[in-house]
Amino acid sequence: MTVFMVISGFAAEYAAAVFSIMLHELSHVLAARACGVKAVMVSVTILGFSALIPEGSCSKGERILICLAGPAFSLVFFVCTMLAGDMIPGEQYFLRLLSASNLMLAFINLLPVLPLDGGRLIHLVLAGNIGMLAAGRVLRRFACVISLFVVAAGGYQLYRSSYNASLIIIGLYIMLITMTGRTESALMNMKQIVYRRSRLLKKGVYPARDLVVLKSTRLSDTLKSMDFDRFHIIYVLDDELNIIGMFTEKEIIDALTGSNDDMTFEHLIK
Numbered sequence: 297m298t299v300f301m302v303i304s305g306f307a308a309e310y311a312a313a314v315f316s317i318m319l320h321e322l323s324h325v326l327a328a329r330a331c332g333v334k335a336v337m338v339s340v341t342i343l344g345f346s347a348l349i350p351e352g353s354c355s356k357g358e359r360i361l362i363c364l365a366g367p368a369f370s371l372v373f374f375v376c377t378m379l380a381g382d383m384i385p386g387e388q389y390f391l392r393l394l395s396a397s398n399l400m401l402a403f404i405n406l407l408p409v410l411p412l413d414g415g416r417l418i419h420l421v422l423a424g425n426i427g428m429l430a431a432g433r434v435l436r437r438f439a440c441v442i443s444l445f446v447v448a449a450g451g452y453q454l455y456r457s458s459y460n461a462s463l464i465i466i467g468l469y470i471m472l473i474t475m476t477g478r479t480e481s482a483l484m485n486m487k488q489i490v491y492r493r494s495r496l497l498k499k500g501v502y503p504a505r506d507l508v509v510l511k512s513t514r515l516s517d518t519l520k521s522m523d524f525d526r527f528h529i530i531y532v533l534d535d536e537l538n539i540i541g542m543f544t545e546k547e548i549i550d551a552l553t554g555s556n557d558d559m560t561f562e563h564l565i566k
Contacts, residue, residue: 327365
Protein backbone atom coordinates (compact mmCIF):
# COMPACT_ATOMS: atom_id res chain seq x y z
CA MET A 297 0.00 0.00 0.00
CA THR A 298 1.26 3.43 -0.91
CA VAL A 299 2.84 5.40 1.91
CA PHE A 300 0.63 8.42 2.50
CA MET A 301 1.67 9.69 5.86
CA VAL A 302 5.44 9.97 5.59
CA ILE A 303 6.02 12.72 3.02
CA SER A 304 7.95 14.58 5.67
CA GLY A 305 11.55 14.47 4.51
CA PHE A 306 12.81 12.58 7.57
CA ALA A 307 14.49 9.18 7.22
CA ALA A 308 13.21 7.83 10.55
CA GLU A 309 9.57 8.60 9.71
CA TYR A 310 9.95 7.10 6.26
CA ALA A 311 11.65 3.96 7.59
CA ALA A 312 8.96 3.44 10.24
CA ALA A 313 6.17 3.75 7.68
CA VAL A 314 7.82 1.50 5.08
CA PHE A 315 8.52 -1.16 7.71
CA SER A 316 4.92 -0.96 8.94
CA ILE A 317 3.54 -1.26 5.41
CA MET A 318 5.78 -4.25 4.71
CA LEU A 319 4.37 -6.05 7.77
CA HIS A 320 0.83 -4.98 6.81
CA GLU A 321 1.14 -6.51 3.34
CA LEU A 322 2.89 -9.58 4.75
CA SER A 323 -0.12 -10.20 6.98
CA HIS A 324 -2.35 -10.20 3.87
CA VAL A 325 0.00 -12.69 2.22
CA LEU A 326 0.06 -15.00 5.26
CA ALA A 327 -3.74 -14.87 5.60
CA ALA A 328 -4.09 -15.77 1.92
CA ARG A 329 -1.60 -18.59 2.39
CA ALA A 330 -3.67 -19.91 5.29
CA CYS A 331 -6.63 -20.00 2.88
CA GLY A 332 -4.59 -21.96 0.34
CA VAL A 333 -3.78 -19.02 -1.95
CA LYS A 334 -0.29 -17.84 -2.89
CA ALA A 335 0.52 -14.20 -3.61
CA VAL A 336 1.35 -13.73 -7.28
CA MET A 337 3.62 -10.75 -6.68
CA VAL A 338 4.73 -8.31 -4.01
CA SER A 339 5.79 -5.08 -5.71
CA VAL A 340 8.32 -2.76 -4.08
CA THR A 341 8.52 0.94 -4.92
CA ILE A 342 10.02 4.00 -3.30
CA LEU A 343 6.61 4.62 -1.73
CA GLY A 344 5.97 1.19 -0.24
CA PHE A 345 4.77 -2.36 -0.89
CA SER A 346 1.71 -3.92 -2.48
CA ALA A 347 0.76 -7.61 -2.59
CA LEU A 348 -1.15 -9.02 -5.57
CA ILE A 349 -3.27 -11.92 -4.31
CA PRO A 350 -5.55 -13.90 -6.70
CA GLU A 351 -8.71 -14.41 -4.61
CA GLY A 352 -10.84 -15.95 -7.35
CA SER A 353 -11.02 -19.42 -5.76
CA CYS A 354 -11.63 -18.10 -2.22
CA SER A 355 -14.98 -18.14 -0.47
CA LYS A 356 -16.58 -14.92 0.75
CA GLY A 357 -15.44 -15.62 4.31
CA GLU A 358 -11.87 -16.24 3.17
CA ARG A 359 -11.84 -12.97 1.24
CA ILE A 360 -13.06 -11.10 4.30
CA LEU A 361 -10.32 -12.75 6.36
CA ILE A 362 -7.65 -11.73 3.85
CA CYS A 363 -8.93 -8.14 3.78
CA LEU A 364 -9.10 -7.84 7.57
CA ALA A 365 -5.66 -9.37 8.15
CA GLY A 366 -3.78 -6.17 7.26
CA PRO A 367 -5.72 -3.63 9.37
CA ALA A 368 -6.01 -6.12 12.25
CA PHE A 369 -2.25 -6.66 12.32
CA SER A 370 -1.61 -2.91 12.10
CA LEU A 371 -3.87 -2.29 15.12
CA VAL A 372 -2.23 -5.09 17.13
CA PHE A 373 1.24 -3.81 16.24
CA PHE A 374 0.15 -0.29 17.20
CA VAL A 375 -0.85 -1.49 20.67
CA CYS A 376 2.35 -3.54 21.08
CA THR A 377 4.69 -0.72 20.09
CA MET A 378 2.80 1.79 22.24
CA LEU A 379 3.06 -0.51 25.28
CA ALA A 380 6.73 -1.23 24.53
CA GLY A 381 7.44 2.50 24.33
CA ASP A 382 5.90 2.97 27.77
CA MET A 383 7.73 0.02 29.33
CA ILE A 384 11.23 0.59 27.94
CA PRO A 385 13.16 3.43 29.64
CA GLY A 386 14.04 6.43 27.52
CA GLU A 387 12.22 8.39 24.88
CA GLN A 388 11.99 5.50 22.34
CA TYR A 389 11.32 7.85 19.46
CA PHE A 390 11.34 5.14 16.78
CA LEU A 391 8.82 3.00 18.67
CA ARG A 392 6.54 6.04 18.86
CA LEU A 393 6.90 6.44 15.11
CA LEU A 394 6.04 2.78 14.55
CA SER A 395 3.02 3.14 16.80
CA ALA A 396 1.74 6.23 14.98
CA SER A 397 2.46 4.73 11.54
CA ASN A 398 0.48 1.57 12.27
CA LEU A 399 -2.47 3.46 13.72
CA MET A 400 -2.61 5.72 10.66
CA LEU A 401 -2.11 2.74 8.34
CA ALA A 402 -5.05 0.87 9.89
CA PHE A 403 -7.26 3.97 9.76
CA ILE A 404 -6.49 4.76 6.11
CA ASN A 405 -6.92 1.17 4.96
CA LEU A 406 -10.34 0.91 6.61
CA LEU A 407 -11.71 3.85 4.60
CA PRO A 408 -14.56 2.68 2.32
CA VAL A 409 -12.58 3.35 -0.85
CA LEU A 410 -11.35 0.84 -3.42
CA PRO A 411 -8.73 -0.62 -3.56
CA LEU A 412 -8.18 -0.05 0.17
CA ASP A 413 -9.10 -2.88 2.54
CA GLY A 414 -12.21 -1.09 3.84
CA GLY A 415 -13.46 -0.54 0.31
CA ARG A 416 -12.88 -4.18 -0.59
CA LEU A 417 -14.77 -5.34 2.52
CA ILE A 418 -17.80 -3.15 1.80
CA HIS A 419 -17.66 -4.14 -1.86
CA LEU A 420 -17.79 -7.82 -0.87
CA VAL A 421 -20.86 -7.24 1.29
CA LEU A 422 -22.73 -5.01 -1.18
CA ALA A 423 -21.89 -7.09 -4.26
CA GLY A 424 -23.74 -10.09 -2.83
CA ASN A 425 -26.93 -8.02 -2.62
CA ILE A 426 -26.88 -5.49 -5.46
CA GLY A 427 -24.21 -6.77 -7.86
CA MET A 428 -20.59 -5.77 -8.30
CA LEU A 429 -21.08 -2.80 -10.62
CA ALA A 430 -23.80 -1.26 -8.45
CA ALA A 431 -21.58 -1.79 -5.40
CA GLY A 432 -18.79 0.00 -7.25
CA ARG A 433 -21.05 2.98 -7.94
CA VAL A 434 -22.00 3.23 -4.26
CA LEU A 435 -18.35 3.14 -3.22
CA ARG A 436 -17.41 5.81 -5.75
CA ARG A 437 -19.96 8.16 -4.18
CA PHE A 438 -18.48 7.43 -0.75
CA ALA A 439 -15.01 8.05 -2.12
CA CYS A 440 -15.93 11.45 -3.58
CA VAL A 441 -17.30 12.64 -0.23
CA ILE A 442 -14.34 11.23 1.71
CA SER A 443 -11.75 12.72 -0.67
CA LEU A 444 -13.28 16.21 -0.38
CA PHE A 445 -13.33 15.95 3.40
CA VAL A 446 -9.72 14.71 3.56
CA VAL A 447 -8.47 17.46 1.21
CA ALA A 448 -10.27 20.08 3.32
CA ALA A 449 -8.73 18.62 6.49
CA GLY A 450 -5.37 18.59 4.72
CA GLY A 451 -5.71 22.27 3.88
CA TYR A 452 -6.27 23.04 7.54
CA GLN A 453 -3.35 20.77 8.50
CA LEU A 454 -1.08 22.53 6.01
CA TYR A 455 -2.17 25.90 7.39
CA ARG A 456 -1.35 24.79 10.95
CA SER A 457 1.94 23.05 10.05
CA SER A 458 3.28 24.29 6.73
CA TYR A 459 5.64 21.34 6.20
CA ASN A 460 3.00 18.58 6.32
CA ALA A 461 0.76 18.03 3.28
CA SER A 462 0.13 14.31 3.87
CA LEU A 463 -3.67 14.58 4.16
CA ILE A 464 -3.90 16.53 0.90
CA ILE A 465 -1.89 13.79 -0.79
CA ILE A 466 -4.26 11.16 0.63
CA GLY A 467 -7.32 13.06 -0.60
CA LEU A 468 -5.87 13.53 -4.10
CA TYR A 469 -4.96 9.84 -4.21
CA ILE A 470 -8.54 8.87 -3.32
CA MET A 471 -9.81 11.16 -6.11
CA LEU A 472 -7.40 9.54 -8.58
CA ILE A 473 -8.37 5.94 -7.83
CA THR A 474 -12.06 6.92 -7.88
CA MET A 475 -11.75 8.46 -11.34
CA THR A 476 -9.93 5.41 -12.73
CA GLY A 477 -12.06 2.76 -11.00
CA ARG A 478 -14.97 2.43 -13.47
CA THR A 479 -13.19 0.23 -16.00
CA GLU A 480 -11.61 -1.82 -13.22
CA SER A 481 -15.06 -2.58 -11.76
CA ALA A 482 -16.34 -3.91 -15.08
CA LEU A 483 -13.25 -6.06 -15.58
CA MET A 484 -13.52 -7.31 -11.99
CA ASN A 485 -17.11 -8.41 -12.59
CA MET A 486 -16.16 -10.45 -15.65
CA LYS A 487 -13.14 -11.94 -13.88
CA GLN A 488 -15.23 -13.12 -10.94
CA ILE A 489 -17.74 -14.77 -13.26
CA VAL A 490 -14.92 -16.68 -14.96
CA TYR A 491 -13.43 -17.69 -11.59
CA ARG A 492 -16.80 -19.02 -10.46
CA ARG A 493 -16.35 -22.20 -12.50
CA SER A 494 -13.21 -23.15 -10.55
CA ARG A 495 -14.98 -22.47 -7.24
CA LEU A 496 -17.96 -24.59 -8.29
CA LEU A 497 -15.74 -27.48 -9.38
CA LYS A 498 -13.78 -27.20 -6.14
CA LYS A 499 -16.83 -27.22 -3.84
CA GLY A 500 -19.22 -29.42 -5.82
CA VAL A 501 -22.14 -27.42 -4.39
CA TYR A 502 -22.67 -23.72 -4.97
CA PRO A 503 -25.46 -21.19 -4.21
CA ALA A 504 -27.49 -20.02 -7.21
CA ARG A 505 -29.43 -16.87 -8.03
CA ASP A 506 -32.28 -16.48 -10.52
CA LEU A 507 -32.53 -13.51 -12.88
CA VAL A 508 -35.53 -12.62 -15.04
CA VAL A 509 -35.05 -10.62 -18.25
CA LEU A 510 -37.19 -9.57 -21.19
CA LYS A 511 -36.33 -11.03 -24.57
CA SER A 512 -35.22 -7.58 -25.79
CA THR A 513 -32.52 -7.31 -23.09
CA ARG A 514 -28.94 -7.36 -24.29
CA LEU A 515 -26.76 -10.19 -23.01
CA SER A 516 -24.02 -7.76 -22.02
CA ASP A 517 -26.45 -5.81 -19.80
CA THR A 518 -27.22 -8.99 -17.85
CA LEU A 519 -23.61 -9.22 -16.67
CA LYS A 520 -24.07 -5.97 -14.75
CA SER A 521 -26.70 -7.59 -12.51
CA MET A 522 -24.60 -10.64 -11.66
CA ASP A 523 -22.79 -10.81 -8.32
CA PHE A 524 -19.54 -12.53 -7.53
CA ASP A 525 -20.71 -15.25 -5.14
CA ARG A 526 -23.67 -16.84 -6.95
CA PHE A 527 -24.15 -19.06 -9.98
CA HIS A 528 -26.83 -17.49 -12.17
CA ILE A 529 -29.78 -18.97 -14.02
CA ILE A 530 -31.51 -16.53 -16.38
CA TYR A 531 -35.18 -16.84 -17.33
CA VAL A 532 -36.28 -15.05 -20.51
CA LEU A 533 -39.80 -13.59 -20.78
CA ASP A 534 -41.78 -12.41 -23.77
CA ASP A 535 -43.90 -9.25 -23.83
CA GLU A 536 -46.73 -11.09 -22.03
CA LEU A 537 -44.30 -12.18 -19.30
CA ASN A 538 -44.38 -15.84 -20.34
CA ILE A 539 -41.17 -17.85 -19.95
CA ILE A 540 -39.77 -18.57 -23.40
CA GLY A 541 -36.26 -19.65 -22.50
CA MET A 542 -33.76 -20.42 -19.76
CA PHE A 543 -29.97 -20.05 -19.82
CA THR A 544 -27.05 -20.46 -17.45
CA GLU A 545 -24.41 -17.78 -17.05
CA LYS A 546 -21.93 -19.98 -18.93
CA GLU A 547 -24.23 -20.01 -21.96
CA ILE A 548 -24.43 -16.21 -21.78
CA ILE A 549 -20.65 -15.83 -21.65
CA ASP A 550 -20.16 -18.34 -24.49
CA ALA A 551 -22.70 -16.46 -26.61
CA LEU A 552 -21.00 -13.12 -25.92
CA THR A 553 -17.64 -14.60 -26.84
CA GLY A 554 -18.88 -15.44 -30.33
CA SER A 555 -21.00 -12.35 -31.00
CA ASN A 556 -21.10 -8.59 -30.56
CA ASP A 557 -22.24 -6.69 -27.47
CA ASP A 558 -25.64 -5.83 -29.01
CA MET A 559 -26.89 -9.41 -29.07
CA THR A 560 -30.25 -9.80 -27.30
CA PHE A 561 -31.89 -12.84 -25.74
CA GLU A 562 -34.38 -12.88 -28.58
CA HIS A 563 -31.51 -13.44 -31.00
CA LEU A 564 -30.02 -16.07 -28.72
CA ILE A 565 -33.27 -18.05 -28.60
CA LYS A 566 -33.58 -17.99 -32.40
